[in-house]
Amino acid sequence: xxxxxxxxxxxxxxxxxxxxxxxxxxxxxxxxxxxxxxxxxxxxxxxxxxxxxxxxxxxxxxxxxxxxxxxxxxxxxxxxxxxxxxxxxxxxxxxxxxxxxxxxxxxxxxxxxxxxxxxxxxxxxxxxxxxxxxxxxxxxxxxxxxxxxxxxxxxxxxxxxxxxxxxxxxxxxxxxxxxxxxxxxxxxxxxxxxxxxxxxxxxxxxxxxxxxxxxxxxxxxxxxxxxxxxxxxxxxxxxxxxxxxxxxxxxxxxxxxxxxxxxxxxxxxxxxxxxxxxxxxxxxxxxxxxxxxxxxxxxxxxxxxxxxxxxxxxxxxxxxxxxxxxxxxxxxxxxxxxxxxxxxxxxxxxxxxx
Numbered sequence: 339x340x341x342x343x344x345x346x347x348x349x350x351x352x353x354x355x356x357x358x359x360x361x362x363x364x365x366x367x368x369x370x371x372x373x374x375x376x377x378x379x380x381x382x383x384x385x386x387x388x389x390x391x392x393x394x395x396x397x398x399x400x401x402x403x404x405x406x407x408x409x410x411x412x413x414x415x416x417x418x419x420x421x422x423x424x425x426x427x428x429x430x431x432x433x434x435x436x437x438x439x440x441x442x443x444x445x446x447x448x449x450x451x452x453x454x455x456x457x458x459x460x461x462x463x464x465x466x467x468x469x470x471x472x473x474x475x476x477x478x479x480x481x482x483x484x485x486x487x488x489x490x491x492x493x494x495x496x497x498x499x500x501x502x503x504x505x506x507x508x509x510x511x512x513x514x515x516x517x518x519x520x521x522x523x524x525x526x527x528x529x530x531x532x533x534x535x536x537x538x539x540x541x542x543x544x545x546x547x548x549x550x551x552x553x554x555x556x557x558x559x560x561x562x563x564x565x566x567x568x569x570x571x572x573x574x575x576x577x578x579x580x581x582x583x584x585x586x587x588x589x590x591x592x593x594x595x596x597x598x599x600x601x602x603x604x605x606x607x608x609x610x611x612x613x614x615x616x617x618x619x620x621x622x623x624x625x626x627x628x629x630x631x632x633x634x635x636x637x638x639x640x641x642x643x644x645x646x647x648x649x650x651x652x653x654x655x656x657x658x659x660x661x662x663x664x665x666x667x668x669x670x671x672x673x674x675x676x677x678x679x680x681x682x683x684x685x686x687x688x689x690x691x692x
Contacts (some may be wrong), residue, residue: 351661378406404464405431405455408487428487495522498634507531515584523686
């Protein structure tokens with residue numbers, strides 16, 4: 339039987355990507371076939387596109403990138419019972435084993451056998467269709483758009499960070515780095531009831547967007563001492579929680595002197611250097627809590643419920659939209675125009691959804 343074909347964005351080597359015809363995947367008994375309505379471009383996608391690897395993960399064969407997606411169920415495997423054809427769903431892109439100690443304890447994001455979309459050699463979802471194990475599909479409320487469904491993936495990083503730091507409405511929060519993750523971390527803080535949120539970034543466009551999204555104040559590390567700026571904004575009350583998303587070495591080092599005594603620091607952004615100096619005596623003397631964040635776990639149902647009850651619009655982070663046929667233009671814009679682009683969304687169904 340002749341296989342049915344679909345369009346997918348295939349990267350065969352660094353800086354080389356184009357829309358090609360590939361076979362539509364056939365869902366396994368525990369999987370569903372999803373028609374992708376929209377899918378975001380992530381910083382990791384751009385890193386693979388530009389450099390061909392991230393750490394120990396290297397692109398050694400043609401690969402389909404992309405892992406921030408939402409779509410509609412068009413076919414289900416014989417053992418699938420939790421979703422049906424026609425359901426609108428968000429896709430959690432990391433399928434874990436479900437059997438190891440991490441999965442059993444609820445921290446499945448640490449599963450050593452996770453199969454994560456667009457992490458070599460696993461294909462992602464810059465394509466018209468993708469097959470996904472059904473327990474990693476989450477139904478979207480009628481009022482929630484496909485764009486919001488796709489943004490649940492990066493939002494989940496911020497959501498997980500809030501949980502790690504046990505953030506509550508009484509906390510004053512600083513988010514360093516106002517790229518897509520940083521801005522969506524601000525949105526996650528709102529979902530946790532935080533009303534006093536500050537953002538820091540060297541790019542004016544990002545600071546302006548953060549203000550538009552409702553932060554209390556923005557800081558520019560290039561314009562004077564950050565600690566002095568924070569003291570002025572917070573009336574010398576100090577910051578309870580810092581979520582560091584930039585990965586900038588100085589920003590990471592500065593966390594200890596910027597946080598108040600007894601505060602919590604959450605490290606999200608990956609630095610380019612393995613060794614970064616920290617003032618350990620001050621960390622100990624201030625009795626600080628420091629948390630690392632690796633992706634997320636158990637966030638999708640809670641984030642969907644919180645967003646559906648709230649009034650905020652996380653789609654403000656979407657700055658550009660492209661059809662899948664223009665994937666080369668889209669990734670080049672993301673790679674070269676970081677000061678004017680935040681989240682770029684791809685629409686495999688075509689121009690009618692732009």
